[in-house]
Amino acid sequence: EDQVTQSPEALRLQEGESSSLNCSYTVSGLRGLFWYRQDPGKGPEFLFTLYSAGEEKEKERLKATLTKKESFLHITAPKPEDSATYLCAVQPVGGSYIPTFGRGTSLIVHP
Amino acid sequence: EPEVTQTPSHQVTQMGQEVILRCVPISNHLYFYWYRQILGQKVEFLVSFYNNEISEKSEIFDDQFSVERPDGSNFTLKIRSTKLEDSAMYFCASSDGGRADTQYFGPGTRLTVL
Numbered sequence: 244e245d246q247v248t249q250s251p252e253a254l255r256l257q258e259g260e261s262s263s264l265n266c267s268y269t270v271s272g273l274r275g276l277f278w279y280r281q282d283p284g285k286g287p288e289f290l291f292t293l294y295s296a297g298e299e300k301e302k303e304r305l306k307a308t309l310t311k312k313e314s315f316l317h318i319t320a321p322k323p324e325d326s327a328t329y330l331c332a333v334q335p336v337g338g339s340y341i342p343t344f345g346r347g348t349s350l351i352v353h354p
Numbered sequence: 355e356p357e358v359t360q361t362p363s364h365q366v367t368q369m370g371q372e373v374i375l376r377c378v379p380i381s382n383h384l385y386f387y388w389y390r391q392i393l394g395q396k397v398e399f400l401v402s403f404y405n406n407e408i409s410e411k412s413e414i415f416d417d418q419f420s421v422e423r424p425d426g427s428n429f430t431l432k433i434r435s436t437k438l439e440d441s442a443m444y445f446c447a448s449s450d451g452g453r454a455d456t457q458y459f460g461p462g463t464r465l466t467v468l
Contacts, residue, residue, distance in 0.1 A: 277456065286358075286445050286459035287397065330397065340455055341387075341410055344397040 247333050249345035256352050259320045264348045266331030267313040276314050277342060278307050279330040287330055290316075321352045356380045358460035360446050366466045367436055375431045375463045377446030386429045387447040387457060388421065390414070397445070403429065404451075436467045 246269045256262055268276065275294055279287035291300045293309040300307050304325065306317040316329055328349045332342035359378045367373050379386050388400040401411045403421055420432045429448075433440055443464050447457040 275455070279459070284443075284462075284464070286360075286462045289456060289458055292456045332397075334455065339410060341399045341402060341412075342457070346396050 247331055247343050247345035249329075249331050249348050251348060252346065253349045254351070256318075256321055256350070258322055258352055258354050261317070261319045261321070263318070264316040264329055264350070265313060266316070266333075266345055268331075268333045269312075270333055270335040272336035273333065274336045274340070275334045275342075276309055277332040277334070278305075278314070278316055279332065281328045281330055281347065283328075290329075318350070321350075323352045323354050326350055326352045356382075358446055358448055358458055360444075360460040360463050362463060363461065364464045364466070366468065369438060369467055370435055372432065372434045373436060373465065375433070375444050375446075375465070377429045377431070377460055378427050379429055379446065379448030380450075380458060381427070383448035383450050383458075385409075385449045385451050385455065385457075386421075386423070387449075388431045389445045389447060389459075390442045391445065391462075392442045400431070433465075436465075438467050441465055441467045 248267045250265045275292050278290040281287045291307040296311045298309050304319050308315045328347040330347045331345045334342040361376045386403040389397050391397045399412050401415045402409045418434050422430050443462040445462045446460040449455045449457045
């Protein structure tokens with residue numbers, strides 16, 4: 244069974260304090276790994292898709308990286324507006340194209 | 355920038371009633387999805403729809419649920435005989451079927467069953 248585990252469950256940072264969120268996964272083969280941001284009461288907002296180990300993508304203060312077993316979402320010098328839940332989802336090769344979501348990491352950035 | 359829209363944003367219904375949740379996917383997308391998220395829980399897949407038929411469904415998507423694309427723009431989720439445990443956020447998503455099939459989500463409909 245495909246599994247996606249995100250850690251930590253919650254993270255509190257001071258503004259400007261860089262950190263990383265982890266998404267570890269077990270799938271028979273990876274078609275794509277997705278990162279989303281979700282604000283309270285809102286839908287997941289797409290951030291990145293990663294396809295293969297070694298790939299990196301950046302957007303403003305966020306950088307996503309991928310290995311064969313995990314992905315990291317690095318947040319550099321975060322601001323209070325980066326506070327949200329960050330979701331990771333994994334899509335396996337073959338068969339179902341439906342992504343499996345992790346439980347997310349709730350990030351709070353204090354000013 | 356194109357986006358997925360959903361209506362209503364909040365639906366309150368009595369147990370046993372039927373509700374229809376509506377979605378307008380991104381216009382050039384071909385694949386449509388419904389997910390739900392119970393408060394504090396993971397996003398859970400319900401159903402995917404392509405070429406006017408269901409392509410995949412989860413164990414959650416039983417006879418109580420149905421989907422329809424009544425015209426060229428709308429995509430609906432019908433829930434019959436609602437139960438208290440159907441209370442959740444329901445998200446519509448769409449994708450263009452490209453590499454890794456990135457899905458774009460709507461803002462959600464909060465369903466409250468009393």
